[in-house]
Amino acid sequence: xxxxxxxxxxxxxxxxxxxxxxxxxxxxxxxxxxxxxxxxxxxxxxxxxxxxxxxxxxxxxxxxxxxxxxxxxxxxxxxxxxxxxxxxxxxxxxxxxxxxxxxxxxxxxxxxxxxxxxxxxxxxxxxxxxxxxxxxxxxxxxxxxxxxxxxxxxxxxxxxxxxxxxxxxxxxxxxxxxxxxxxxxxxxxxxxxxxxxxxxxxxxxxxxxxxxxxxxxxxxxxxxxxxxxxxxxxxxxxxxxxxxxxxxxxxxxxxxxxxxxxxxxxxxxxxxxxxxxxxxxxxxxxxxxxxxxxxxxxxxxxxxxxxxxxxxxx
Numbered sequence: 287x288x289x290x291x292x293x294x295x296x297x298x299x300x301x302x303x304x305x306x307x308x309x310x311x312x313x314x315x316x317x318x319x320x321x322x323x324x325x326x327x328x329x330x331x332x333x334x335x336x337x338x339x340x341x342x343x344x345x346x347x348x349x350x351x352x353x354x355x356x357x358x359x360x361x362x363x364x365x366x367x368x369x370x371x372x373x374x375x376x377x378x379x380x381x382x383x384x385x386x387x388x389x390x391x392x393x394x395x396x397x398x399x400x401x402x403x404x405x406x407x408x409x410x411x412x413x414x415x416x417x418x419x420x421x422x423x424x425x426x427x428x429x430x431x432x433x434x435x436x437x438x439x440x441x442x443x444x445x446x447x448x449x450x451x452x453x454x455x456x457x458x459x460x461x462x463x464x465x466x467x468x469x470x471x472x473x474x475x476x477x478x479x480x481x482x483x484x485x486x487x488x489x490x491x492x493x494x495x496x497x498x499x500x501x502x503x504x505x506x507x508x509x510x511x512x513x514x515x516x517x518x519x520x521x522x523x524x525x526x527x528x529x530x531x532x533x534x535x536x537x538x539x540x541x542x543x544x545x546x547x548x549x550x551x552x553x554x555x556x557x558x559x560x561x562x563x564x565x566x567x568x569x570x571x572x573x574x575x576x577x578x579x580x581x582x583x584x585x586x587x588x589x590x591x592x593x594x595x596x597x598x599x600x
Contacts, residue, residue: 327596330585332547335526335575340562342520348451348469348499350511352442356419360432362411364388373424376506377415377441384413384426384438419444422509442509448482449501451515452494460519461497469501469513477501477513520562526575527567532583533560545582545589546575547597553582555591 368385371377391409423440426432449469453461461481469477478501485496499515501507528544535542542560545553561569575581582595589595 331599333583348449354443354446358439547580
């Protein structure tokens with residue numbers, strides 16, 4: 287191509303114009319190339335589908351209690367002469383708890399013994415524990431005057447200790463598969479328990495039934511302690527599952543999806559149906575993923591469909 291110089295245009299001005307046009311024409315394609323090279327990529331980590339044991343559980347409160355309490359009563363009219371227990375003390379069956387001096391013995395003293403030395407009269411009655419347990423109430427002290435049959439103390443029967451769980455009646459069907467269960471105390475201690483019996487009545491307001499749980503413990507547990515009981519509703523020995531963080535949902539939690547990788551730089555939104563959630567994992571009932579399918583497990587929140595990603599950890 288031959289460029290003809292206008293007659294009146296100097297040569298150095300024409301050269302400057304041609305150079306400027308060339309620079310602008312070459313630089314015009316750079317922004318598009320730079321945009322393609324600097325497309326934002328979200329860093330993610332990936333996981334794959336796994337098979338694990340899953341269990342659908344509920345957590346209910348169980349309260350410790352002594353189901354049976356024994357009432358220690360006076361066996362004569364008189365004055366309490368000795369008290370061998372204190373509240374909170376543990377007593378064995380047959381242990382001496384109180385001695386009572388009868389009203390008559392208090393009045394006449396040793397007069398009869400002085401008159402007749404063969405007549406052994408003390409007027410002292412002993413009261414012993416009828417069952418082993420803890421003294422939860424002590425109602426009289428030394429010197430108190432009591433009538434025959436007055437209540438002196440209350441013993442919580444150790445053999446009757448148990449946890450009572452209030453189970454909603456509609457869940458009564460799960461009892462058959464939960465004869466043995468785990469109780470977690472407030473301090474984190476775990477106790478193995480088994481269902482001993484069911485209370486024969488239902489609370490009229492809450493419609494819950496009392497379940498008596500017996501435990502094995504090597505140390506005393508106080509009454510009215512609230513433990514967590516884990517009840518298994520449904521269990522599967524093996525189910526396809528993903529970490530909970532890999533499964534996303536909408537605000538109403540009626541739609542679920544995962545971000546599945548179609549290559550090393552692209553993730554697409556894939557709808558899933560979920561099942562049991564247990565141990566930080568979620569069962570995936572559909573679709574059926576293969577062991578080679580890669581699912582975003584972190585960095586996936588807020589990603590749009592067909593998002594550009596960068597794998598930072600396999």
